[in-house]
Amino acid sequence: MLLRSPFWLRLRDLIPLLPAAGPYRINVDDLVQAAVGDTQPLLNKALLARIEQGHVLLVLDAFDETFDHRDAVVETVADLLGRLPAGLDVIVTSRHSCLRSATLLDLPVYELQTPRNLDDTLDQLLNVVADSGPAPTSEWTAATRASIARSRRAEPDLWRVPLLATLMVLLLAQKPAHAIPSGRAALLTEVIDNSVRLWEMRRAPSVVPGTAPEVTADILIDCFDDIARLVAADGSTPWQRAHEAITTRLQQHWGKPAGTAAAAARLILEHWDAAAGVFLSDAPQGTLTARTRLFAEIGEARWAVREPSALTAWMNEVIVQRPESARLAASLSPVAASALMARALDGGGELLDVVRAASCQTPADQQRLPSRRQHHPPRTVEPGAYPTRQPGRRPAHHQLWKTKESTDSVGGLSRKIEVRHCNILPGRFLSKPGQVSPIRATVPIDVCDFSQCVT
Secondary structure, three states: OOOOEEEEEEHHHHHHHOOOOOOOOOOHHHHHHHHHOOOOHHHHHHHHHHHHHOOEEEEEEOHHHHHHHHHHHHHHHHHHHHHOOOOOEEEEEEOHHHHHHHHHHOOOEOOOOOOOOHHHHHHHHHHHHHHHOOOOOHHHHHHHHHHHHHHHHHOHHHHOOHHHHHHHHHHHHHOOHHHOOOOHHHHHHHHHHHHHHHHHHHHOOOOOOOOOHHHHHHHHHHHHHHHHHHHHHHOOEEHHHHHHHHHHHHHHOOOOOHHHHHHHHHHHHHHHHHHOOOEEEOOOOOEEEEOOHHHHHHHHHHHHOOOHHHHHHHHHHHHHHOHHHHHHHHHHOHHHHHHHHHHHHHHOOHHHHHHHHHHOOOHHHHHHOOOOOOOOOOOOOOOOOOOOOOOOOOOHHHHHHHHHHOOOOOOOOOOOOOOOOOOOOOOOOOOOOOOOOOOEEEEEOOOOOHHHOOO
16 A cells, blocks of 8 residues: 655645635645745655645645635635545544535545543643653653542543543643642633633634734633623523624723724634634524533633622522532632522522532532531530530531521532533544545544544
8 A cells, every 4th residue: 555645734824825816726836835835845846746646645724723714715725626636635624613614625524523532532632742842750740640630530520521621631731730720610710711821822813903912812711701601591692692792891891992892702702613612603603502511601600700799699690590600600709609608598408519519629628528417416516616615505607507407308419510522423424325535524623532543
């Protein structure tokens, strides 16, 4: 079998070579120049010859990052595929948000599955991160793995979501253990902030024209909360409603003129959809949903704590309907925590579970708290509460706890958090029956297990 040379090109690197207006056409030598530049003419010549002979695997990567030039890139690539050798293997990759546009290339579609063994995939990612920086020591590797293990024990629900797990590995690999937040709300906030400041801002153009990159990151994170609030409330939200909310926020909080705010709001929504893949639309300017509900819940909680004066009323409204958002808000704000405790003492039942979960940073902390099912003899205190206290009248807060205890039959944590995994469907191959053809495909890529890919 003839070995094929891999030829990788980011599709956004084609954009500077496109004409100002259609028809959009490029030559094969333009493709080579976009990939390797023009400083090594012998390499360019060799690659051009291999392409013309059909002896390369052409990977056109990140179609989702072409943004406003998407239609022009589709036209360019479609024309180029028609002029390439028939035996040439071609793969176009994209996130799911742009799959509808990519189907215009008339290629068969493969969808990569969620990793079968997420643990192995994350460990491989850690090795790649270690190899890409200064020479790692065995102590650093052991310490990082230990930090990951502690986080997985503390927040197992977060680590079941491949996208969140990937972002947390990148976070834990870059910070010492003492700098990693321990609570769920603080950890999710750190993951989102870190992904924007260290990763997304490097791969996407400025979404707020005339704004410094560091301020743009703050605006992206701030508007994340506005989108999340709308999605969390109903499970989804129309694109136009989110656009109006972001436009208003940019005008009132960031002082942007109306026209600039509306244009920036569109780019911000495109960033969180096509670039980051967090709030996904089912069609261009269609309905937005969250990749995982945890993103919507932490964003809604952060949105709520912006306004302390309205926070108590908001907590009373969502504490039963969306208890996880209330729990996260209580971890971020003492005002929200007070509202949560007051409502729980008044209502009891499962609300006490929410207070318990909000007050505990890890499962070990939860086990140290007394369960509501524990009963103690009259006129005594819970073991360990006041080690030197003599029997007598119990403190008021113990009496309140005991009162609610007698009417509740649920012991321990009774709530489970809904976690939705990445929307990566089992692999599909679209082709004509009986057709044997070169590999030409559009591959939606999110967090994938490349060990399952074979040629």
